[in-house]
Amino acid sequence: MYEFIDSLLAFLPEPPRSTVVTLVTIALQIVPLVVVLILCVAFLTYIERKVIGYMQNRIGPNRVGPGGWLQPFADTIKMIVKEVVVPANADRFLFLAAPLLSIVPALAAWAVIPLFPGFAIAEIDAALLYVLALTSLSVYGVILAGWASNSKYAFLGAMRSAAQMVAYEIAMGFALVGVLMAGGSLNLGEIVARQAGGVLSWFWLPLFPLFLVYFISGVAETNRAPFDVAEGESEIVAGFHVEYSGVTFAIFFLAEYANMILIATLTAVMFFGGWESFLAGPAFAVLDGTVLEFLRWPSLGWLALKMAFFVFCFLWFRATFPRYRYDQIMRLGWKVFIPVTLVWILVEGAMVVARIGPWSA
Amino acid sequence: MITMIIFGFLATVLVGAGIGVITARNPVYSAIFLVLAFVTSAVLWLLLEAEFLAIVLVLVYVGAVMVLFLFVVMMLDVNIAAAREGFTRYAPIGAIVAGIVVFELLAVIWAKQSGLPVTAPLVTNPAGHSNTREIGLALYGDYVFEFELAAFILLLAIVVAIMLTLRSRPGLRTQDVAAQVKVRREDRVRLVKVPAETEP
Numbered sequence: 001m002y003e004f005i006d007s008l009l010a011f012l013p014e015p016p017r018s019t020v021v022t023l024v025t026i027a028l029q030i031v032p033l034v035v036v037l038i039l040c041v042a043f044l045t046y047i048e049r050k051v052i053g054y055m056q057n058r059i060g061p062n063r064v065g066p067g068g069w070l071q072p073f074a075d076t077i078k079m080i081v082k083e084v085v086v087p088a089n090a091d092r093f094l095f096l097a098a099p100l101l102s103i104v105p106a107l108a109a110w111a112v113i114p115l116f117p118g119f120a121i122a123e124i125d126a127a128l129l130y131v132l133a134l135t136s137l138s139v140y141g142v143i144l145a146g147w148a149s150n151s152k153y154a155f156l157g158a159m160r161s162a163a164q165m166v167a168y169e170i171a172m173g174f175a176l177v178g179v180l181m182a183g184g185s186l187n188l189g190e191i192v193a194r195q196a197g198g199v200l201s202w203f204w205l206p207l208f209p210l211f212l213v214y215f216i217s218g219v220a221e222t223n224r225a226p227f228d229v230a231e232g233e234s235e236i237v238a239g240f241h242v243e244y245s246g247v248t249f250a251i252f253f254l255a256e257y258a259n260m261i262l263i264a265t266l267t268a269v270m271f272f273g274g275w276e277s278f279l280a281g282p283a284f285a286v287l288d289g290t291v292l293e294f295l296r297w298p299s300l301g302w303l304a305l306k307m308a309f310f311v312f313c314f315l316w317f318r319a320t321f322p323r324y325r326y327d328q329i330m331r332l333g334w335k336v337f338i339p340v341t342l343v344w345i346l347v348e349g350a351m352v353v354a355r356i357g358p359w360s361a
Numbered sequence: 362m363i364t365m366i367i368f369g370f371l372a373t374v375l376v377g378a379g380i381g382v383i384t385a386r387n388p389v390y391s392a393i394f395l396v397l398a399f400v401t402s403a404v405l406w407l408l409l410e411a412e413f414l415a416i417v418l419v420l421v422y423v424g425a426v427m428v429l430f431l432f433v434v435m436m437l438d439v440n441i442a443a444a445r446e447g448f449t450r451y452a453p454i455g456a457i458v459a460g461i462v463v464f465e466l467l468a469v470i471w472a473k474q475s476g477l478p479v480t481a482p483l484v485t486n487p488a489g490h491s492n493t494r495e496i497g498l499a500l501y502g503d504y505v506f507e508f509e510l511a512a513f514i515l516l517l518a519i520v521v522a523i524m525l526t527l528r529s530r531p532g533l534r535t536q537d538v539a540a541q542v543k544v545r546r547e548d549r550v551r552l553v554k555v556p557a558e559t560e561p
Contacts, residue, residue: 019363091387094393124412125412125492126493129413129416130416132424133419133423133424136420136424136425137423137424139424139428140431143432144393144431147435158435159435159436162432165428166428169424169425186493331538
């Protein structure tokens with residue numbers, strides 16, 4: 001891609017050319033990713049309502065467009081034309097900056113996600129840490145929104161969310177330590193490459209407790225049901241975004257769903273082999289040489305499929321579980337997940353020494 | 362060239378954020394300026410090819426420490442007038458500290474120009490170089506005992522901090538979680554079969 005842009009811009013003189021070409025290449029990689037991501041978010045809101053609708057024996061949205069699938073666009077247009085109301089005693093600057101602080105980390109984390117073999121927008125060495133750092137930044141949007149709104153409900157939501165995120169981030173970080181030990185690298189691309197060779201060599205098997213802890217902590221980090229006490233409509237109206245309307249509310253919504261997709265993708269990348277195929281193992285070697293051989297190749301499609309499954313799990317949880325009580329959330333985070341991850345890191349250390357599982361080679 | 366432009370921009374933002382921390386009237390804004398300062402210095406470290414340290418700075422200070430700071434600052438109802446009253450009393454100490462900092466900065470600049478070995482230019486590493494691996498090897502190889510000692514002291518500090526705040530007063534009603542989890546349906550509800558009433 002770099003060479004192609006270079007040949008297009010051949011008329012530029014050399015001092016700025018290589019810089020310009022690099023910047024244009026990066027921009028041309030970012031724009032399609034963000035557009036696809038936002039479309040995914042738009043349709044995720046529709047799919048969420050449909051899936052939960054069917055789970056509750058309803059039909060869900062079915063008025064706008066065939067089967068209701070134009071609903072996200074109707075919602076978007078409605079959100080954009082609505083007025084943004086800033087409460088009289090709110091801190092105007094932070095009130096308007098908070099939605100941006102929540103959307104930026106949700107999108108920026110995608111820079112290091114390995115989408116297909118050999119491709120990530122930014123191939124950085126400490127990608128795992130980068131992802132952890134950015135997911136921990138998303139809490140600022142929530143706390144500042146709660147504080148700047150100058151409303152007691154919003155403030156309560158912000159406080160709950162801050163305590164919850166700090167608690168679950170630790171468990172999440174420990175789960176990632178396990179992934180790091182198994183992958184032998186902080187680079188997400190290398191972690192996926194280490195999982196090559198079929199379903200049984202993916203990390204979910206040796207790291208099963210860490211996978212559970214990571215995914216559940218991910219649900220808690222994104223403030224989704226059953227951990228959505230930051231919103232808690234039945235107690236504190238809509239929590240941290242109770243004062244938001246129009247586009248500012250839409251951005252919070254976008255960030256929440258983008259974070260869901262991000263956590264689902266990260267779970268797929270770190271525990272379920274990322275772009276690796278389900279049929280890659282030697283058991284399916286019969287497919288080699290047939291028309292179906294392409295099913296054994298790693299591709300973006302497999303990553304998308306795994307991501308879709310985990311996103312579906314988010315919706316499934318929401319339709320299934322009642323909301324946790326606040327002290328139970330804290331207990332689960334501090335007293336259950338953190339000890340589980342610590343114990344499993346020890347077990348993993350023993351497995352490394354004894355050369356069992358992915359460390360046998 | 363482009364590195365110098367980026368550095369100049371980031372350095373300006375960093376100094377601006379630092380000034381913002383001490384001049385902002387609202388403590389929440391001070392904390393946010395501090396967050397900005399941390400993030401900017403992390404990006405400055407990226408320019409020095411220290412990506413591991415840069416990301417850890419964001420992760421630890423911005424992601425955890427400052428969240429707790431904000432948490433506390435937002436809960437406090439700070440009386441700004443009372444905080445200002447002590448200004449003249451504390452001004453001399455502040456001036457002394459500021460003087461020492463300025464002296465140290467000048468000393469660094471002097472050391473740069475004196476031709477001491479610290480002035481060696483930054484080593485640029487080839488593309489495949491892993492900064493993270495180097496730090497790991499140093500921490501767990503060359504300095505493993507010092508590192509473990511630091512970890513032990515930190516653990517001790519955590520335990521002590523918890524012990525200091527751990528108070529139990531008599532008559533406290535707490536929930537026995539194990540008993541709650543162990544509860545079965547039969548313990549709480551009873552299914553009763555009531556015969557339908559019939560007309561006498």
